[in-house]
Amino acid sequence: MKVEARILLSLGSFFGLMAALYWFWGHENAGGVMIFAAMLLCFVPGSYYYWWSRRMRARPEDDPNATQAQGAGVVGAFPGTSIWPFTLGMGAFFVVLALVFGIWFLVPGLGLVAWALFGGTAEGRRGGTR
Amino acid sequence: MTDVLDPPVTSEPRDHAHEEHHGPTGILKWITTTDHKVIGLSYTVTAVIMMVIGGAFAEIIRAQLASPNNTLVSLAQYNELFTMHGSVMIYLFAGPFAFGALANIIVPIQIGAPDMAFPRLNALSYWLYLTGSITMLSGFFVAGGAANFGWVAYAPLSNSINTPGAGADLWIGGLLLTGFSAIFTGVNLCATIFYLRAPGMTMFRMPIFTWNMLVTAILILLAFPVLTAGLIMLYCDRHFGTHIFSVQGGGVPVLWQHIFWFWGHPEVYILALPFFGIITEIIPVFSRKPVFGYKGMVFATMTIGALSLGVWAHHMFTTGVVLLPFFSLMSFLIAVPTGIKMFNWIGTMWRGEIWFSTAMLMAIGFLFTFLVGGITGIYLASPPLDFFTHDTYFVVAHFHSIVMALVLGAMGGLYYWGPKITGYLLNETIGKVQFWFLFIGIQVFTLPDYLLGLRGMPRRVGVYPLHPSWQSLNQLSTVGAIMIGISTIAFMVNIVYSWKKYPAGDNPWDGHTLEWFTTSPPPHHNFYRLPQIRSERPTWDYNHPGHTAAEHGHHPSNDEEVPVA
Numbered sequence: 001m002k003v004e005a006r007i008l009l010s011l012g013s014f015f016g017l018m019a020a021l022y023w024f025w026g027h028e029n030a031g032g033v034m035i036f037a038a039m040l041l042c043f044v045p046g047s048y049y050y051w052w053s054r055r056m057r058a059r060p061e062d063d064p065n066a067t068q069a070q071g072a073g074v075v076g077a078f079p080g081t082s083i084w085p086f087t088l089g090m091g092a093f094f095v096v097l098a099l100v101f102g103i104w105f106l107v108p109g110l111g112l113v114a115w116a117l118f119g120g121t122a123e124g125r126r127g128g129t130r
Numbered sequence: 131m132t133d134v135l136d137p138p139v140t141s142e143p144r145d146h147a148h149e150e151h152h153g154p155t156g157i158l159k160w161i162t163t164t165d166h167k168v169i170g171l172s173y174t175v176t177a178v179i180m181m182v183i184g185g186a187f188a189e190i191i192r193a194q195l196a197s198p199n200n201t202l203v204s205l206a207q208y209n210e211l212f213t214m215h216g217s218v219m220i221y222l223f224a225g226p227f228a229f230g231a232l233a234n235i236i237v238p239i240q241i242g243a244p245d246m247a248f249p250r251l252n253a254l255s256y257w258l259y260l261t262g263s264i265t266m267l268s269g270f271f272v273a274g275g276a277a278n279f280g281w282v283a284y285a286p287l288s289n290s291i292n293t294p295g296a297g298a299d300l301w302i303g304g305l306l307l308t309g310f311s312a313i314f315t316g317v318n319l320c321a322t323i324f325y326l327r328a329p330g331m332t333m334f335r336m337p338i339f340t341w342n343m344l345v346t347a348i349l350i351l352l353a354f355p356v357l358t359a360g361l362i363m364l365y366c367d368r369h370f371g372t373h374i375f376s377v378q379g380g381g382v383p384v385l386w387q388h389i390f391w392f393w394g395h396p397e398v399y400i401l402a403l404p405f406f407g408i409i410t411e412i413i414p415v416f417s418r419k420p421v422f423g424y425k426g427m428v429f430a431t432m433t434i435g436a437l438s439l440g441v442w443a444h445h446m447f448t449t450g451v452v453l454l455p456f457f458s459l460m461s462f463l464i465a466v467p468t469g470i471k472m473f474n475w476i477g478t479m480w481r482g483e484i485w486f487s488t489a490m491l492m493a494i495g496f497l498f499t500f501l502v503g504g505i506t507g508i509y510l511a512s513p514p515l516d517f518f519t520h521d522t523y524f525v526v527a528h529f530h531s532i533v534m535a536l537v538l539g540a541m542g543g544l545y546y547w548g549p550k551i552t553g554y555l556l557n558e559t560i561g562k563v564q565f566w567f568l569f570i571g572i573q574v575f576t577l578p579d580y581l582l583g584l585r586g587m588p589r590r591v592g593v594y595p596l597h598p599s600w601q602s603l604n605q606l607s608t609v610g611a612i613m614i615g616i617s618t619i620a621f622m623v624n625i626v627y628s629w630k631k632y633p634a635g636d637n638p639w640d641g642h643t644l645e646w647f648t649t650s651p652p653p654h655h656n657f658y659r660l661p662q663i664r665s666e667r668p669t670w671d672y673n674h675p676g677h678t679a680a681e682h683g684h685h686p687s688n689d690e691e692v693p694v695a
Contacts (some may be wrong), residue, residue, distance in 0.1 A: 001380045003333040004324050007432065010441045011348065014436045022440070026453040030388040030441070038439055047326075053538030068660050071329040078245050078655070081162040085250050089257025092310070096265060096303035099365065100296050120250065 001053035001062060008046025015039035082123060088116035164249035165654060170235030171551065174544075176260055177227035181537075183267070184218035192575075192611035195604045198596045208592030209254055209278035210270070210297070216281030217301065221308055222263045224536055225397070228279030228404030229315050229350065230259060232543050233343045237319060237552055239645040240337045242328025242663070244655035247321035251314050254642050258311035266304025269297035277301035280590060282394070283364065286384040290368040299368070302361050312400075316350030319343055328644070330663035334428070337643040337666060338421060341428050342407030345435040346635035349396045349403075352439060352566050357393035360386065384449055391442035400440040402532065403431060405539030406471060409493040412546050413475055414667075415639050416490035417482025423474040424666060430467035431475075434566045437464045447516045454513045461511035468504055472497070487639075488561030493540030495569040496535045504529030506580065521590075524583025527576045534572040534614075541568065541621065553650045557632070560624040568617035575610025578603040642667030 017035065019035040060066040091112030098105035154162055194202045201367060203211065238246055246252045269276030274295030279288045283301070286292060323336070323344045336344075364386065366372040373379020375386045414421040421427065440460040443452035450471055462609050475497055484490065507526040519525060541564070549555045582603045587594060627693055637646040646667040648657050661672040671677065 007344075009335075010350075011432070011436055015439060018440045022453070022456060026456060028388075028451075028453065030385055031392065034356060034388075034392045035439060041352055060332050061327035062333075064330065064335075064664075066329035066471060067662060068329055075326070076247075076251055079164050081159075082164050082250050082253065083162050085164070085253035086161045086257055088254055089261055092258060092307060093261035093265070096261075096307055097627075099303050100299040114450050 001049055001056065001059065003062075004054050005049035007084070008042045009050060012039045012042030012046055015042060063083065078104055082120070084116045084120035084123060087112055091116055156329055164253050165243075165532045166238055166249065166252055167235050167551070167652065167656075169252050170231050170233075170565045172256055172650040173226055173230035173234060173259065174232070174551075176256075176263065177223050177231050180218050180222040180263060181227070182618065184215050184223055185615065187215035187218065189611055189615050191215060192608070194592060195594075196608040197605075198601055198650040199593050203592065204627060205592045206275065206278065209590075210276045210589055213277050213280055213301075214267070214269070215275070217266060217305075219533065220401070221305060222259075222266065222283060224401045224533065224540075225312060226259050226308070227540055228401060229312065229319065229343065229346055230255065232408065232540075232547065233319060233339075233346075233404060234315070236547060236645055237340050238322055238326065239345050239550075239648065239652060240340050240643050241323060241326065241331050242644050242657065242658070243322055243326035246318045247326055248318050252318050253316040255311045255318070258307045258314070258671070262304045262307030262309075262311060264304075265300050265307060266527050269300040270416040272300065282390055283386075285364070285367070285383040285389075286377070288364060288368075288386075289376060299365070302365050302368075305361055306358060309354050309361070312350050313354045313358075316347040316354070319347035320351070320427065323347075328660055328663060330668075331644075334425070335663060335666045335668075338410040338424070338427050338431075339404075339407035339643075342403045342431050346400050346403045346433050349400050349435050349438065353393045353400065354397035354685050356389055357397075360389035360393070363389075367624045384446070384451060385429070387446050387449065388442070391445045392439075394445065396435075396438045398532075399434055403434065404433070405496070405536045405543075408543040408546070409475065409496050410471075410540045411643065412489050412493040412542050413478050415546075415641050416485045416639075417479045418485070418491075419478055419482045420475035420642070420667060422480070423470070426470050427474055430470040433463060433467040437467070443515070444511055446496050447513050448520045448660070458511055458513055462508065465504070465508050472504075486495070487545070488556070488558055488565055489542045489546040489639075491562065491565045491569075492538045492545065493564065495572075496538040496542065499531055499538060499569070499572055500535035502576070503528055503535060506531065519583055521588055522583035523587045523589060526589055527579030527583060530579065531572075531576045534576065538568065538572070541565075546639070547645070550645055551640050553634055554628065554630055555632040555634045555638060556624050557628045560620055560627060564620035564624065566619045567613050567620060571613025571617060573610070575607050575614060578606040578610075582607070637669065637673070640673065642670040644668055647672065 006061040015035055016039045019032055022028070022035060060070040060106055063070070091109050091114075094105050094109030096109075096111060098109055153159055158169070160172065190203060191208070194200050194208060194211075234246065234252065238244070267276075272295065274297055277293070277300070279284070279293050279298065281283040283298075290300060323340060327336070363372070363374045367375050367381075372582050375383050377383060410421060410427060437460055441457055441464065443457045444461045446452050447454060447457070506524070509527060510519065510525065545556055545561055582600060585599060585603075587604075587625040589602055594604075634650050636648065636650055638650075639646070643666075644657075644660070644663075645652075647661060661668050665671055
């Protein structure tokens with residue numbers, strides 16, 4: 001966890017320096033704001049990882065001498081198949097078509113999105129299908 | 131029922147729940163799958179189709195330019211063609227092929243993970259990419275035709291007065307969908323690499339390809355939301371009467387350029403870094419050596435990623451409103467880490483036992499072509515030279531050297547990892563024919579364009595006046611484009627010819643990284659067992675037990691016994 005934190009924090013620090021340099025030298029708002037936002041986007045997860053890395057034991061993947069047996073246990077729940085990403089994708093497709101061809105496309109679009117959100121959530125609560 | 135995974139173990143293959151995976155088959159399998167390998171294969175096929183479509187546009191463009199005052203296509207059609215050629219190649223081929231296709235399949239296997247961290251989000255990414263591609267290309271079938279404002283959609287050319295019609299809106303909509311697809315893939319890759327590595331796979335033992343994909347994923351997360359926000363602003367300007375990018379209402383047209391290139395330059399590295407990663411996998415394997423300067427490679431990748439956020443306005447030097455010294459300095463600095471990489475690639479081959487397979491030839495072709503494009507990029511980072519060459523064919527030639535190098539890398543990746551993905555090798559002879567057509571074609575296509583640019587031929591023109599030197603250089607460039615087209619046909623022929631003909635086995639190249647430890651194609655959830663991971667090339671260590679895992683930076687001298695593969 002420490003390495004992950006360091007990567008994000010050092011990227012964020014670099015963007016912070018660059019934002020300050022650009023802000024005071026360039027006098028251009030859009031770019032300054034965007035680099036500053038990039039710094040925040042690195043600092044938020046980076047500081048979270050750093051906070052955790054000081055409060056947890058090294059994971060097996062952080063231990064250079066770990067054996068495969070140390071990874072024993074449940075890795076996670078991985079749904080085998082699911083129709084809901086397809087449904088959600090088609091819903092998003094129709095929503096975008098509504099931007100171009102007419103507002104009525106929102107009816108199937110938002111309908112599919114809502115159906116997929118309910119269906120996907122329910123599937124997640126059941127633990128997915130194999 | 132939840133598919134709960136047992137962790138992989140080093141013991142012999144045992145009766146394992148993964149083998150009993152019975153899902154739907156046929157088209158229902160394609161639609162409902164959440165397996166990263168199947169999704170990655172869908173991405174691969176779709177992206178290669180997009181490459182063929184974008185390549186067909188390119189051939190028409192080059193045919194039009196083969197003679198002065200040509201009338202093969204109308205000027206309006208020409209505008210659509212070069213816009214959609216750039217859009218298809220950048221948005222729908224190069225990026226999705228890198229982080230959707232190869233990274234999706236290879237990264238989880240390289241770090242010993244059973245799947246991507248969020249399999250259903252991964253499937254959603256593919257559907258957004260496919261529908262986004264259909265949306266963008268359907269512009270050709272609406273009144274007024276497809277988008278025709280260039281792949282950069284500069285304001286005010288892209289507003290509703292200068293570019294009316296549904297084609298432009300379909301372009302915006304398609305980009306919104308593919309943009310979200312990229313963001314979701316970025317989230318997925320970061321989470322997978324941070325949380326699903328196998329025991330012993332520390333960050334500094336990850337294969338360089340995985341490192342490059344991590345930096346790419348971080349760049350996607352930093353850059354793509356900016357583009358999405360910009361596209362929504364552009365849509366509002368076109369339809370809701372806002373004046374964000376129009377002078378009449380107090381807006382700032384050059385703001386679009388800032389937003390677009392703040393995404394657009396990191397995008398260049400989002401495209402390039404994965405292909406750097408691919409050849410960093412190929413070169414050590416086919417040189418029979420560990421990668422030279424592992425930590426230097428990682429450092430260089432992160433430095434390129436960090437600097438890439440500070441160079442966007444080198445595309446805007448001629449606007450006259452950007453801080454030239456800042457952007458010039460940052461752009462020059464990128465040459466340093468890129469040079470480190472070039473040095474390390476050559477250092478990896480140095481005194482290696484080089485095997486000139488098709489994949490290795492593609493990687494070496496990449497080095498040469500990328501070097502040409504990279505060095506002309508350094509010229510363009512200098513404002514006085516950029517003022518002179520901006521919007522000429524010199525720029526076209528520069529970035530085509532870069533992106534054609536990426537095509538070489540992509541083909542290298544397909545020849546290298548194709549056997550792992552499908553279980554079958556491609557024919558090496560046809561592969562070499564393909565390589566030589568592609569490699570020579572690229573040089574014949576791009577090198578005349580540099581001269582054309584220096585002789586003043588502007589970009590994005592469908593006709594040019596009778597001008598002896600322009601004409602002969604354009605014709606030479608068209609010959610190169612035709613050779614590239616032939617190489618693509620050779621690739622298709624190779625797929626058909628080699629179809630299920632040459633079984634690959636698990637490890638046809640004596641590979642270094644974990645993907646070569648599992649079967650070809652890998653089983654559901656990737657591994658029956660895993661080796662102990664004690665270096666950045668665990669499979670090689672496992673297959674060569676007499677060899678002790680070398681520490682970083684240790685390379686056998688001439689006196690030491692070098693284990694031969």
